[in-house]
Amino acid sequence: MTSHHPVTRRSIGLALATLAGLGLLPRGAEANSQGVSKDEIVIGALGALTGATAFIGAPGRDGIQLAVDGINAQGGINGRKLRLVFEHAFTPAESVAAAKKLVESDKVFVLILASGSTGAAAAADYVRETGVPTYNLYGSTPIIRKPFAKNVFHSVVPPAEISGGKMVDMIFEAKPDAKRVGVLAGTYAFPQATKAGLLAALEKKKDVKVVVEEFDQGARDFTSQLLSFARQRVEAVLVSGSFSEAGFAIKQAPEKGVTNMTWVLDGSAVNDAIIPIIGPENTKGVYGYFNVPYFPAQLDPPIVKYNELWKAKYGAPPQGRPNVYDIAGYSSTFVLAAALKKAGTDLSWAGLISAWETVKDAKPSDFGGPDVAFPESFSPTDHQGNTRLGKAAIKDGIWQVIAK
Amino acid sequence: MAEFIMVIIGGVQFGAIYALAAIGVVVIHKATRTVNFAHGGLVMLGAFVTYLVVVELRWPYWTAYVLAPLLIGTLAMALELVILRPIRRADMFTVIMATIFLGIALSETFRLAQNTEMLAVPSAVKGPPMIVPLGEDAFIVTAEQIWVTIGALLTGFAGLALFRYAGIGRSMRAMASNIRGAQLCGFSIDRVYALAWFFGGALAGLAGVFAAPSKGVSPELAVSVISAAFVAAVIGGFDSLIGAIIGGLLLGVVETLSAAYVSSAMKSAVSFLLLFVVLLWRPDGLFPERKGRDV
Incomplete structure (x- = not known):
């Protein structure tokens, strides 16, 4: 005979308290619900809007905002709308300052690193120290990945x-x-x-x-x-x-x-x-x-739909846009939305982290968006959402994914 | 040997662009005694016009060679009218600061407006690389290298001829030689200054058209071009148009040789070393303006 021990909020709290006592949870992760109000969840993001890596940060901002609009149009998450606060950060020092401002001054609930490896590496120590749930969209650097941090999740860019x-x-x-x-x-x-x-x-x-x-x-x-x-x-x-x-x-x-x-x-x-x-x-x-299954110029239905949404919001795209960082920023925000939804209405950093670790095959269509990225899954020991990559070549004057 | 020739060809290509940019700096300085630190920004805008015409509007490439000098020349003339004319009587430091910040304003406006790392512009001429036999070896030259080198140098020499032999050039040279004397001879300062800025701006616009495919369009283009143009102009004597052309070519070749045989990272350092060596050897540059008079 098997005895069942129902998982209650109290038992989760006890487990988290034990983990915190053992130092396995970041400081402040237990009950922090900053940035969450009755009808809003504030998410912060940082990345370069000007300079040599603006081709990463600016598309990241636009992709996230496009997804936020789409999610809010579907009613938001558990009755709350998302609001994005984006900070420009190009250099490592700017990245750390932006992360601190977003977490400590803007009081965001979740931090998104949309900055590439430079910003992710610079902010790594700070996000580990504060315990803010962090979504590293583009950084492939090992500095943000090792040692493993309970509060840091990684998106479409694999190690x-x-x-x-x-x-x-x-x-x-x-x-x-x-x-x-x-x-x-x-x-x-x-x-x-x-x-x-x-x-x-x-x-x-x-x-x-x-x-x-x-x-x-x-x-x-x-x-x-x-x-x-x-x-x-x-x-x-x-x-x-x-x-x-x-x-x-x-x-x-x-x-x-x-x-x-x-x-x-x-x-x-x-x-x-x-x-x-x-x-x-x-x-x-x-x-x-x-890093995603489609190039913007391909004619597959999901990417055509995505391009329509992008143009409706931002108008005629400049050269090279939307790019992989637009698409990844867009799809990753839906993955974050899936984690927030799983975390329920009583949001806290610890609750979100626990819920995020159980997310499986999250994708934009869960919230009505086109599936322009590979689905993402996480576990308590693996925070890398995607490891798939498409092989690409230039055919007929455009890049195309030729093998997924 | 083939490798060395390919390195030299690459250096001459970049040098021709530097020369064209340097001529624009020299023309404005020669006619108006204004050191135009915004010249790099004008070159960048010339490259941006190329991007708009060729990539966005998909017009034939030759339209960029016509429109860029006209538009950038007109813009330069407008900048002289609106910003520099009111401070013409100010001390040199004020004018220099104005052009420095004008250049920064042009670059940063572009940076904020475009939000991109770089805009790519295709080459004006296409075709497979040409393999030229050289004994048992062979070197390679591309159609773009030939086009940019010959086109930029011909444009530079045309500018030189215009300045030296045409009526508008005569007025600018008169103003450069003696402002009061030129006025007494009937030349209008306002008109000549406007012409000089148009002429210098047009050369900057053309330099941008030639530079766009090989350097891309970005605010960094303004910085890289202005530093190279100044080094080339100073090496050449700053008031000498032929000196600017030779200074530009020399700089391009020395930069590329240092990249090839020392290190890419040392390229800029070597170009400034060249500047110091030339100034130590000939403080007035390689082709100083004649100060004496025949009597």
């Missing part, structure tokens, strides 16, 4: 070891006999995180010589790096950086004697704005991965 492994696989799918592989990585946070993943994956390949070259953020001249690849007769290059950096490197390659090259780009560089840089006629041999 660098997964994306790096996928990129290396693509190289050898395109050139199975490649013996000399180049790694071209930016010196800033997210390319360095990806570089570590790439080198770890390349280490497993026997008899492959790896040539590593780096560049500064915003670089436009890749003379020294490309000459190094040409001198060492590199056959394929893995690029970790933004679309402009990758684009100019590929464009300048023939000018430096680098021809018949296979290029594999990380997700940040896989953007339609790269095509005018390299020229549509020079896109053969250029591959990448994409």
Whole structure:
């Protein structure tokens, strides 16, 4: 005979108190319900609206706001509407200051890091210390992931070891006999995180010589790096950086004697704005991965619907928008909404964290939105919502996901 | 050897753009004695006009070569009229500060308006890279490199000819030589200053059209171009148009050689080192304006 012990609010409270006593829960996580009122939940987000990583932060803000509007139009979450407070943060110092302002001054209930690896790494210690439920949308850096934090969840961008492994696989799918592989990585946070993943994956390949070259953020001249690849007769290059950096490197390659090259780009560089840089006629041999199943220019119904919503709110999109960060910001907000809904009406940080860990296959259609990302699932020991990546190539003048 | 030639070709391509930007700086300074630190912002706007015309409006590329100099020249003339004319009699420091902050205002307005890392512009000319045999080796040159190098240099030399031989150039040279004397000869300060700013702005606009495909359109373009244009102009003697062209080419080649054989990160440092070396060797630049008179 099995004895049943019903899980009551009291027993959960006792368990949480025990965990808190043991130091396993972040300070303040137990009963904090700041940012929650009778009819509103305030969510805060930070990211760069100007500067070199504005291609991440600005789409993040727009994607989140688009989802917030959609969720509110469906009646909100358990009777409460969502309200977004977004803070611009480009540098690490700005990221920490923005996180502190959002949590301590704006009193947001949940913090979304829509800043890429630089901001996520900078804010990592602060969010761990405060215990605010945090959703890391774009940071692949291990600094925000390790050590494991109970209050930090990760969205569509997987850790660098997964994306790096996928990129290396693509190289050898395109050139199975490649013996000399180049790694071209930016010196800033997210390319360095990806570089570590790439080198770890390349280490497993026997008899492959790896040539590593780096560049500064915003670089436009890749003379020294490309000459190094040409001198060492590199056959394929893995690029970790933004679309402009990758684009100019590929464009300048023939000018430096680098021809018949296979290029594999990380997700940040896989953007339609790269095509005018390299020229549509020079896109053969250029591959990448994409963190969501559709590119904005594809004609699959979910992404067509998403584009309609985006244009209805923001008008005609500028070049390169909406991009993966728009889509990820949008879909991730629905995942957050699923966690908030599961947490019930008596919201607290601890309650949200517990509910978030039980979310399975959360997707926008749960709240009436188009499913433009892979569904996300979490567990108490795994806070990475998505690990799937699509293989992408440029076909008919646009990026397309060719294998999911 | 083939590698070295490819590096030199790349350097000359960037150098030609620097030269064109530097000529615009020199023209405005020569005619109005104003050091225009907003010139990089005008180049950036020229590149932005290219983006609008070619990418957004999908008009033929040649329209960018016509519209960008006209629009940016007119904008530069308007800036002179509205901002610099009222402070023309102020001390040099005030005028310099005004152009510095004007440049910052142009860049930041663009940054706030566009909210993007960079706008990409396709190349004006397309085609596969050309492989040129060189003994047992071969070097590669692209159609864009040829077009930008020849186009920018021809534009620069056309500007030089206009300044030296045409009527409007004569008025600017007269003003540069002696303002009071030029006025007594019937030249209007207001008209000549407006013309000089239009001319300099038009050259900045054209430099932007040539630079857009190889550097993209972003506020960082303004910064990179203005620093290169000033180094090129100072190397050339600051008041010499031919000096600006040679200074630009020299700077482009030295930058690219240092990127190729020292380090990309050292590129800027090497260009400023070149500036110091030239100034230590010839403090008035390579082509100083003649100060003496034949008697």
